[in-house]
Amino acid sequence: FSRGELSGKSVVITAGPTREAIDPVRYISNHSSGKMGYALAQAAIEAGANVTLISGPTNLAPPQRCHFVSINSAQEMYDAAMSSLSDCDLFIASAAVADYRPASAAEQKIKKTGQDTMSIELVKNPDIVTAVAASRPRPMTVGFAAETQDVISYARDKLTRKKLDVVIANDVSQTGIGFNSDDNAVTVVWADREEALAQRSKAQLGRELIQRLADQLNNS
Numbered sequence: 001f002s003r004g005e006l007s008g009k010s011v012v013i014t015a016g017p018t019r020e021a022i023d024p025v026r027y028i029s030n031h032s033s034g035k036m037g038y039a040l041a042q043a044a045i046e047a048g049a050n051v052t053l054i055s056g057p058t059n060l061a062p063p064q065r066c067h068f069v070s071i072n073s074a075q076e077m078y079d080a081a082m083s084s085l086s087d088c089d090l091f092i093a094s095a096a097v098a099d100y101r102p103a104s105a106a107e108q109k110i111k112k113t114g115q116d117t118m119s120i121e122l123v124k125n126p127d128i129v130t131a132v133a134a135s136r137p138r139p140m141t142v143g144f145a146a147e148t149q150d151v152i153s154y155a156r157d158k159l160t161r162k163k164l165d166v167v168i169a170n171d172v173s174q175t176g177i178g179f180n181s182d183d184n185a186v187t188v189v190w191a192d193r194e195e196a197l198a199q200r201s202k203a204q205l206g207r208e209l210i211q212r213l214a215d216q217l218n219n220s
């Protein structure tokens with residue numbers, strides 16, 4: 001790994017889950033650990049980049065020498081992402097953003113009632129990586145696709161629909177990789193080609209992915 005490939009470049013990475021408040025004590029979230037995003041941030045720092053890591057709640061220590069922005073909700077992640085775009089060269093969306101949030105968060109804790117069912121109305125969250133890819137001037141924009149089937153075709157669909165430069169696809173139906181695990185295996189999908197990276201640690205994968213993205217950034 002040649003050091004300094006990203007020196008002078010600004011890289012913004014989203015990582016981890018978001019929490020969508022139901023009331024002051026409850027939320028909707030997911031099992032994202034943030035490990036892949038933090039590994040990418042670490043690798044980008046080692047490659048000499050100025051890194052902003054916008055993270056939902058995780059159990060991980062923020063990498064040293066990064067600008068760490070801690071958020072809870074998708075809306076907060078969206079706001080932080082939008083205000084990080086000036087001078088951004090490379091944006092990597094590895095966060096598992098909640099697609100929907102409660103239409104309104106109750107101001108007080110919701111009390112149990114005599115009813116056996118209750119429902120919460122959900123409204124769609126903004127798609128952060130789509131908004132970044134549509135911004136002008138636009139950073140090189142990279143998304144993730146976690147799927148359980150037809151991984152590559154869904155990744156290609158995401159590449160076109162969200163107008164991304166690269167999609168990193170992983171099959172979350174395989175045990176031992178993906179969500180929460182220390183290892184991952186991915187296929188990197190570009191408009192005109194793809195490359196499979198077999199199972200390895202997220203730290204190693206982070207370095208290999210950053211190397212490829214840096215090469216592309218430097219040759220564009």
Ligand code: C5P
Nearest residue numbers: 093094095097125126127128129143144
């Ligand atoms: O549409 P889907 O959630 O499958 O796309 C996944 C990609 O889009 C990931 O890169 C994820 O970080 C990003 N995303 C986002 N904002 C959302 C939903 C997904 O940035 N609201």
